[in-house]
Amino acid sequence: SQQGEEDPQALSIQEGENATMNCSYKTSINNLQWYRQNSGRGLVHLILIRSNEREKHSGRLRVTLDTSKKSSSLLITASRAADTASYFCATDAGGTSYGKLTFGQGTILTVHP
Amino acid sequence: NAGVTQTPKFQVLKTGQSMTLQCAQDMNHNSMYWYRQDPGMGLRLIYYSASEGTTDKGEVPNGYNVSRLNKREFSLRLESAAPSQTSVYFCASSDWAWGGGNNEQFFGPGTRLTVL
Numbered sequence A: 001s002q003q004g005e006e007d008p009q010a011l012s013i014q015e016g017e018n019a020t021m022n023c024s025y026k027t028s029i030n031n032l033q034w035y036r037q038n039s040g041r042g043l044v045h046l047i048l049i050r051s052n053e054r055e056k057h058s059g060r061l062r063v064t065l066d067t068s069k070k071s072s073s074l075l076i077t078a079s080r081a082a083d084t085a086s087y088f089c090a091t092d093a094g095g096t097s098y099g100k101l102t103f104g105q106g107t108i109l110t111v112h113p
Numbered sequence B: 001n002a003g004v005t006q007t008p009k010f011q012v013l014k015t016g017q018s019m020t021l022q023c024a025q026d027m028n029h030n031s032m033y034w035y036r037q038d039p040g041m042g043l044r045l046i047y048y049s050a051s052e053g054t055t056d057k058g059e060v061p062n063g064y065n066v067s068r069l070n071k072r073e074f075s076l077r078l079e080s081a082a083p084s085q086t087s088v089y090f091c092a093s094s095d096w097a098w099g100g101g102n103n104e105q106f107f108g109p110g111t112r113l114t115v116l
Helices: none
Strands: A005-007 A010-014 A019-024 A031-037 A043-050 A055-058 A061-066 A071-076 A085-092 A107-112 B004-007 B010-013 B019-025 B031-038 B042-049 B064-068 B074-078 B087-094 B111-115
Touching: A005 A085, A010 A019, A019 A085, A019 A107, A031 A061, A031 A071, A043 A055, A043 A061, A043 A071, A071 A085, B004 B087, B019 B031, B019 B087, B019 B111, B031 B064, B031 B074, B042 B064, B042 B074, B074 B087
Parallel strands: A010 A107, B010 B111
Antiparallel strands: A005 A019, A019 A071, A031 A043, A031 A085, A055 A061, A061 A071, A085 A107, B004 B019, B019 B074, B031 B042, B031 B087, B064 B074, B087 B111
16 A cells, blocks of 8 residues: 555646645654656655654755654755656655655656746 | 666566566665556555565565575566556665665666566
C-alpha cells in the first residue's frame, strides 16, 4: 500500500511563480524525502527532513514537516521551465525498515515559460 | 563514476518468456532495491537487499526473483513473464546500514519492459 498521498496530482504554473506540493502519510516515520523525476528518467533525490526537524531549505526548495498532522510540503520558489517534472515524497519508517522507502503517487508539475 | 547502471534500457517479451534485468552501482553502497513504476501508481518496491548476501521481499514480489551477486550487482529475474509485468523497472542503491548510514537513494535510468 502507498504510504504517501500527494496533492495536487497535477500543478500548472507560470515561470517565476511558486509551486507548493503536499504529502500526507499514515504511520510514524524516521525521515521523509522528496525526489524529482524528469520524463523518462530515474528519480533524483532533492532533500531529506528528519522527524525531529520542522523545516529545511536547499537553494530554491523549502520543505516543512508536521509530524502531528503526518504531512509535509515542498515549496519551489521562483520556478523555472526546467523545474517541469514529477515530484514524489517518500517516507522511511526507520527501525527494521532496512532503509526502505514508501513512495507517494507524485505531483506532476508543469512550468510554462 | 557512473552511479547506478541498468541493462537493458528497453525489452519486449512474449508471455511466458524469461529474462534478467541487471543493475550495478559503483558507490560502494550496502543496500540495493528494485522498484516498478506504473502509471498513476508511483513506485512500488519489489525486492531489496540490505547488505551483500541478503535479500527480502518488498510490496509486490510475486512473479520475480532476485540475486545479490556481490556488493555491486543486484539482478531481477522474471521467470515466466505476464502482461501484468509490463512496467518501468528501476534499480536504486543507498548507503543505509544498521546503526547509521544515509538512506538517500540513487536511481538508475530504468528498464522499460513490455510483455505481449
